Amino acid sequence: MARAAGPERRLLAIYTGGTIGMRSEGGVLLPGRGLAAVLRMLPMFHDEGYARAHHLPEDTLVLPPASPDQRILYTVLECQPLFDSSDMTITEWVQIAQTIERHYTQYQGFVVIHGTDTMAFAASVLSFMLENLQKPVILTGAQVPIHALWSDGRENLLGALLMAGQYIIPEVCLFFQNQLFRGNRTTKVDARRFAAFCSPNLPPLATVGADVTINHELVRKASRKDHLVVHSSMERDVGLLRLYPGIPATLVRTFLQPPLKGVVMETFGSGNGPTKPDLLQELRVASEQGLVIVNCTHCLQGAVTSDYASGVAMAGAGIVSGFDMTSEAALAKLSYVLGQPGLSLDDRKKLLAKNLRGEMTLPVTEEHQSSPQDGMLGCRVSWLLSLNGGQEVDAMQDVLMSSLALAAAHAGDLDTLQAFVEQGRDLNLKDCSGQTPLHVAARRGHASVVTMLLQKGVDVNAHNEDGHSPLLLAVRGRHRGVIGLLRAAGAFLSPQELEDVGTELCRLASRADSEGLRAWWQAGADLEQLDYDGHCALQVAEAAGNADVVALLQSLKDRVSAQPIHE
Numbered sequence: 001m002a003r004a005a006g007p008e009r010r011l012l013a014i015y016t017g018g019t020i021g022m023r024s025e026g027g028v029l030l031p032g033r034g035l036a037a038v039l040r041m042l043p044m045f046h047d048e049g050y051a052r053a054h055h056l057p058e059d060t061l062v063l064p065p066a067s068p069d070q071r072i073l074y075t076v077l078e079c080q081p082l083f084d085s086s087d088m089t090i091t092e093w094v095q096i097a098q099t100i101e102r103h104y105t106q107y108q109g110f111v112v113i114h115g116t117d118t119m120a121f122a123a124s125v126l127s128f129m130l131e132n133l134q135k136p137v138i139l140t141g142a143q144v145p146i147h148a149l150w151s152d153g154r155e156n157l158l159g160a161l162l163m164a165g166q167y168i169i170p171e172v173c174l175f176f177q178n179q180l181f182r183g184n185r186t187t188k189v190d191a192r193r194f195a196a197f198c199s200p201n202l203p204p205l206a207t208v209g210a211d212v213t214i215n216h217e218l219v220r221k222a223s224r225k226d227h228l229v230v231h232s233s234m235e236r237d238v239g240l241l242r243l244y245p246g247i248p249a250t251l252v253r254t255f256l257q258p259p260l261k262g263v264v265m266e267t268f269g270s271g272n273g274p275t276k277p278d279l280l281q282e283l284r285v286a287s288e289q290g291l292v293i294v295n296c297t298h299c300l301q302g303a304v305t306s307d308y309a310s311g312v313a314m315a316g317a318g319i320v321s322g323f324d325m326t327s328e329a330a331l332a333k334l335s336y337v338l339g340q341p342g343l344s345l346d347d348r349k350k351l352l353a354k355n356l357r358g359e360m361t362l363p364v365t366e367e368h369q370s371s372p373q374d375g376m377l378g379c380r381v382s383w384l385l386s387l388n389g390g391q392e393v394d395a396m397q398d399v400l401m402s403s404l405a406l407a408a409a410h411a412g413d414l415d416t417l418q419a420f421v422e423q424g425r426d427l428n429l430k431d432c433s434g435q436t437p438l439h440v441a442a443r444r445g446h447a448s449v450v451t452m453l454l455q456k457g458v459d460v461n462a463h464n465e466d467g468h469s470p471l472l473l474a475v476r477g478r479h480r481g482v483i484g485l486l487r488a489a490g491a492f493l494s495p496q497e498l499e500d501v502g503t504e505l506c507r508l509a510s511r512a513d514s515e516g517l518r519a520w521w522q523a524g525a526d527l528e529q530l531d532y533d534g535h536c537a538l539q540v541a542e543a544a545g546n547a548d549v550v551a552l553l554q555s556l557k558d559r560v561s562a563q564p565i566h567e
């Protein structure tokens with residue numbers, strides 16, 4: 001993922017409605033026209049001097065300089081009509097995808113201004129409709145209209161424009177409250193607070209503070225040779241059914257009737273449901289009749305597994321596991337997969353079980369089985385190692401080896417890494433951004449790879465080009481097992497990594513993110529660090545009334561994490 005080059009970057013902002021541009025009429029908020037005119041009046045969104053001096057067309061706005069040598073120009077395309085996003089459907093999202101397709105070559109990135117209520121659905125649907133994306137498509141909106149004195153709209157929209165203009169993140173993303181998420185991993189979790197979205201099973205792709213931190217490892221790579229394909233034929237007869245204790249089999253039967261072709265079933269915990277025979281029978285019959293059922297957990301975090309006898313998979317082999325997909329992503333994927341022409345039922349189920357747009361995390365073993373590329377990794381390494389020849393071969397081996405070692409660490413592929421060791425290769429190697437295999441394994445939470453690398457004596461405190469250590473990446477991923485391993489091997493967070501920790505801790509406390517707080521504590525951070533306002537996490541949790549977080553912070557206060565922090 002590169003930083004975007006070139007003196008002028010052009011973006012298209014597609015304004016579909018939502019609170020960000022709403023006006024109050026008769027005591028209720030209604031979508032408001034003329035967003036571009038509002039933005040033109042706000043200096044943070046338009047530099048009139050530059051526009052005049054460069055004779056920019058009437059419809060083109062230009063941001064003040066974000067860097068000395070680059071300007072972000074953008075055009076706002078206002079949809080007709082504008083929507084409260086509660087009224088958006090696949091039809092409107094198809095239109096957005098087609099608008100992006102029509103303007104794809106003219107612009108370097110796209111921002112979709114959308115209501116927040118269904119933004120996670122929109123981002124999920126767009127991610128499946130837009131295949132082989134090579135440019136950023138970033139959805140954003142607001143909880144409060146942009147012209148209000150106290151609004152999150154200005155920061156969100158500016159952030160989305162800057163991210164789309166400055167970075168090549170070839171994905172459908174959602175930008176909200178200083179975080180850039182993969183769109184199909186998001187869900188709306190708060191109706192009022194500015195931190196309205198979270199990405200429960202994938203850390204943000206980027207975080208904006210005094211600096212922009214990009215999670216390079218997470219950003220999907222665009223394939224240069226494939227062109228954008230827009231899939232407009234999405235199946236509309238799909239549904240979402242949330243199981244609840246005692247749900248009657250008759251109700252399930254009624255819901256599963258034609259024309260429904262696919263259903264995302266939200267189950268308990270790790271994919272469980274009632275084991276009443278009549279209910280299981282309804283599911284079995286529907287599945288045998290060709291209805292596609294995807295099993296997703298209604299928990300915010302975690303994945304569907306096959307650990308329990310009450311697993312809904314008991315209803316029959318035909319039910320597809322949604323692993324850690326959000327219901328929004330699962331519904332969008334179902335609509336996409338069932339909309340594809342000419343596939344057999346079996347093909348559709350196989351497609352559903354694959355990770356298509358980064359929407360789900362497959363268990364490591366299954367990912368290996370289902371991805372021919374991973375199986376190839378070991379073969380490629382053996383082949384490379386078997387080559388012997390002159391200087392050119394050696395140079396090529398060095399370059400390819402580092403990519404393969406990082407890929408093996410990413411995939412949790414111990415055997416391949418072992419092959420490197422047996423050949424006497426140095427596992428301290430770095431890629432062009434300074435990442436070592438330990439960084440990659442720590443970020444992915446592969447405890448066995450981390451253990452192996454540490455046993456081989458790799459540098460536990462290596463820093464990549466962004467100044468990040470493996471420990472920091474493990475903290476961000478909340479991989480507590482890995483944090484423990486790294487700390488035991490002498491890892492510590494550098495003063496630079498701890499610079500803004502007070503702010504980060506307060507942010508986690510405000511989101512009641514206990515796992516995040518524990519991770520920082522375990523890595524040796526002082527939980528009493530203050531943010532830029534002079535608040536500590538405990539004060540923020542108390543003010544927000546998060547009793548669990550208050551209790552956690554108090555209990556951790558007097559406990560020292562396993563290793564002292566080094567200076």
Ligand SMILES: NC(=O)C[C@H](N)C(=O)O
Nearest residue numbers: 018019084085115116117
């Ligand atoms: N904050 C918002 O944008 C909510 C609004 N009802 C919408 O989704 O359009």
